[in-house]
Amino acid sequence: MTRTPLSPTPRSTIKRGKKRAVADRAALDAVLDAGLICHLSVVIDGAPVVLPTGYGRDGNTLYLHGSTGALSLRHTLDTDICVAVTLVDGIVYARSVFHFSANYRSAVVHGRARLVESEEERMHGLKVLTEHMAPGSWQHSRLPSAKEMAKTQVIALPLDEAAVKIRTGGPGDEPEDIESDIAWAGVLPLTRHWGAPVPSEDLSPGWVDAPAHIRDRSASPA
Amino acid sequence: MTRTPLSPTPRSTIKRGKKRAVADRAALDAVLDAGLICHLSVVIDGAPVVLPTGYGRDGNTLYLHGSTGALSLRHTLDTDICVAVTLVDGIVYARSVFHFSANYRSAVVHGRARLVESEEERMHGLKVLTEHMAPGSWQHSRLPSAKEMAKTQVIALPLDEAAVKIRTGGPGDEPEDIESDIAWAGVLPLTRHWGAPVPSEDLSPGWVDAPAHIRDRSASPA
Numbered sequence: 541m542t543r544t545p546l547s548p549t550p551r552s553t554i555k556r557g558k559k560r561a562v563a564d565r566a567a568l569d570a571v572l573d574a575g576l577i578c579h580l581s582v583v584i585d586g587a588p589v590v591l592p593t594g595y596g597r598d599g600n601t602l603y604l605h606g607s608t609g610a611l612s613l614r615h616t617l618d619t620d621i622c623v624a625v626t627l628v629d630g631i632v633y634a635r636s637v638f639h640f641s642a643n644y645r646s647a648v649v650h651g652r653a654r655l656v657e658s659e660e661e662r663m664h665g666l667k668v669l670t671e672h673m674a675p676g677s678w679q680h681s682r683l684p685s686a687k688e689m690a691k692t693q694v695i696a697l698p699l700d701e702a703a704v705k706i707r708t709g710g711p712g713d714e715p716e717d718i719e720s721d722i723a724w725a726g727v728l729p730l731t732r733h734w735g736a737p738v739p740s741e742d743l744s745p746g747w748v749d750a751p752a753h754i755r756d757r758s759a760s761p762a
Numbered sequence: 763m764t765r766t767p768l769s770p771t772p773r774s775t776i777k778r779g780k781k782r783a784v785a786d787r788a789a790l791d792a793v794l795d796a797g798l799i800c801h802l803s804v805v806i807d808g809a810p811v812v813l814p815t816g817y818g819r820d821g822n823t824l825y826l827h828g829s830t831g832a833l834s835l836r837h838t839l840d841t842d843i844c845v846a847v848t849l850v851d852g853i854v855y856a857r858s859v860f861h862f863s864a865n866y867r868s869a870v871v872h873g874r875a876r877l878v879e880s881e882e883e884r885m886h887g888l889k890v891l892t893e894h895m896a897p898g899s900w901q902h903s904r905l906p907s908a909k910e911m912a913k914t915q916v917i918a919l920p921l922d923e924a925a926v927k928i929r930t931g932g933p934g935d936e937p938e939d940i941e942s943d944i945a946w947a948g949v950l951p952l953t954r955h956w957g958a959p960v961p962s963e964d965l966s967p968g969w970v971d972a973p974a975h976i977r978d979r980s981a982s983p984a
Contacts, residue, residue, distance in 0.1 A: 551806065576952075577864065579801040579846055581812035584773065587842035588810045590803035592850075592868055620809035624801055628814075630957075633976065636904040637892050638914075642799065646814055670859050674950075681945045682858040692860075710962040723903045724969045725962040728896075728976060730798075730984055735852075735951035740932040744943045751946050754855065762952055 552650050552703045562704040571647040571704055572597045575625035576673070576762070580604060582615040589615075595623070596665070596672035602649060602697040603656075603665035613693050616653050623649045623697060630729040634711035635722050641707065643727060649702040656694040665694040676753025732762035774872050774925045784926040793869040793926055794819045797847035798895070798984070802826060804837040811837075817845070818887070818894035824871060824919040825878075825887035835915050838875050845871045845919060852951040856933035857944050863929065865949060871924040878916040887916040898975025954984035 572595075581590040591612050596603050602623060606613035625647045632641040656662050667678045684692065711725050718725075734757050737750040750758070794817075803812040813834050818825045824845060828835035847869045854863040878884050889900045906914065933947050940947075956979050959972040972980070 551809065551811065576850055577848065577866075579803075579812050579848070581801075581803040581810035581844070583805055583808070583810050586805070587773065587872070588803035588805050588812075588844045589773065589870075589872075590801050590810075590812050590844045590846045591870065592846060592848040592866065594864070622803070622810045622812045624812045624814060626799065626801070626814040628798055630960075631896050633896055633899060633959075634903065636906070636910075637888065637900065638906050638910040640892060640896060640899065640903070642816070642895070644799075644814065648811075648813060650809070650811075666859065670862060673864070674853050674855055674862060677855060677862065678859065681856065681862070682939055684858070684860050688858075688860040710960075710964075713962075717904055718964055721966045721968065724959075724973050724976060725965050726972070727960045727962075728980060729957035729960060731955050731957055733953050733955060735953055737855075737946075738852075738932075738949045738951060740935075740947040740949075742932075742940055743947055746943065747946045750948070754946060754950060758950060 549650070549701050552648070552701045560705040560707050562706050564704070567704045567706065568647055568699065568702050569597065571627065571645045572602065572625055574627055574645065579624045580612065580616070581622040581624070582612055583619065584615050594669055594673050596668035596670070597699070598664070598668045600699045602699055603668050603694060604653070604697065605666060605669055605692055605694045608691055608693050610693070613695065616695055617655055619652065620650065621653055621697065628730055629708070630727045632711050632727050633725055635713045635717035635725050639711050639713050641711065643707050643709070646705045647702060649697060649699060651697050651701050653695040653697040656696050659689070662689065662692070662694045665696065666692065675757065680751060680753060734758045734760065734762050771872070771923050774870070774923045782927040782929050784928050786926070789926045789928065790869055790921060790924050791819065793849065793867045794824065794847055796849055796867065801846045802834065802838070803844040803846070804834055805841065806837050816891055816895050818890035818892070819921070820886070820890045822921045824921055825890050825916060826875070826919065827888060827891055827914055827916045830913055830915050832915070835917065838917055839877055841874065842872065843875055843919065850952055851930070852949045854933050854949050855947055857935045857939035857947050861933050861935050863933065865929050865931070868927045869924060871919060871921060873919050873923050875917040875919040878918050881911070884911065884914070884916045887918065888914065897979065902973060902975060956980045956982065956984050
């Protein structure tokens with residue numbers, strides 16, 4: 541995999557909060573791999589539209605998919621798109637309202653996507669997407685039929701132009717507010733957890749115990 | 763508060779997954795109030811840009827804020843913007859890869875924002891934002907000074923044009939896959955939790971026990 545340096549273009553150069561910018565390709569991969577969904581933004585009739593959707597990363601490629609009829613996906617080709625993945629890790633309580641903040645990991649990817657055309661890469665893209673959303677499921681579940689593949693579009697966005705911002709730690713209060721000791725200051729961490737698997741109502745009794753790839757996930761933080 | 767019906771325009775009419783569309787103004791408010799951050803999308807030089815940011819709702823108004831120097835905020839005025847708030851509630855495991863999905867609550871708001879100009883509403887907008895991110899903090903912490911207010915822009919987006927989608931429940935597998943009993947099917951719920959408050963390193967000993975509005979939040983689901 542080619543590790544390109546981040547922020548090579550004006551629009552992916554972070555102007556605000558530069559101290560939170562991370563110019564490390566590994567950080568981009570880590571944020572993308574830790575996220576669950578992304579927010580995809582496209583321009584439709586001159587106006588921005590942002591929608592949540594699934595994704596998966598393989599090396600330097602971000603795969604997205606959708607129904608062949610999906611309005612937003614038809615607007616992703618031959619034009620610029622933008623994808624954001626954000627994890628909120630906590631709320632930063634400061635002595636002053638002005639310095640309230642959030643701890644977070646954020647990746648914003650800019651670029652042009654290509655429609656994946658070969659059946660082999662289309663299937664690969666869906667595998668990457670499925671394994672991102674539900675690790676272990678590609679082996680466990682029935683793979684897409686030709687009819688299902690015909691209903692599905694897969695697009696590929698290169699990870700060449702991206703910005704990563706990460707904020708950690710406590711508040712950046714003013715010295716006089718620290719001195720005057722007026723309020724509590726610190727971080728309230730936010731974490732995500734998988735609950736116990738809820739079997740489908742029509743699941744046969746033989747499957748009521750979830751298989752290991754689901755049980756193991758349930759026991760770990762999200 | 764005026765409760766306008768949802769989806770009054772072509773771009774906020776849900777085309778895909780219509781069965782998940784919720785045409786209920788109360789549902790929009792509930793999703794916006796349950797979310798923590800939003801993704802704001804703007805068009806800059808013809809290309810979409812999406813960024814995570816804080817927000818707060820008061821009645822029919824969504825308040826956003828930023829530094830007066832923020833690139834994205836300068837591009838929010840006199841033009842269309844789009845804001846998405848998404849909560850992922852679980853991963854839906856199906857017998858077939860094609861029917862994998864996520865349970866979620868999603869609100870997408872389209873519109874034109876106005877720059878809030880009066881000092882009174884600017885302060886109100888910041889209160890709404892702060893109380894959304896950290897309930898109880900407006901009373902507890904030092905309020906913005908004139909100098910801090912001068913560095914801050916507040917914008918207001920009306921909630922007149924929005925789409926809400928909510929997915930709940932198990933997978934929509936094909937009858938033949940249910941019959942063949944080939945895989946586990948169900949939902950792995952995803953929940954968010956506040957951790958224990960982490961006091962700032964420079965906090966005085968008198969504040970080491972977090973006040974009630976933070977302790978209480980820490981004990982409840984996010």
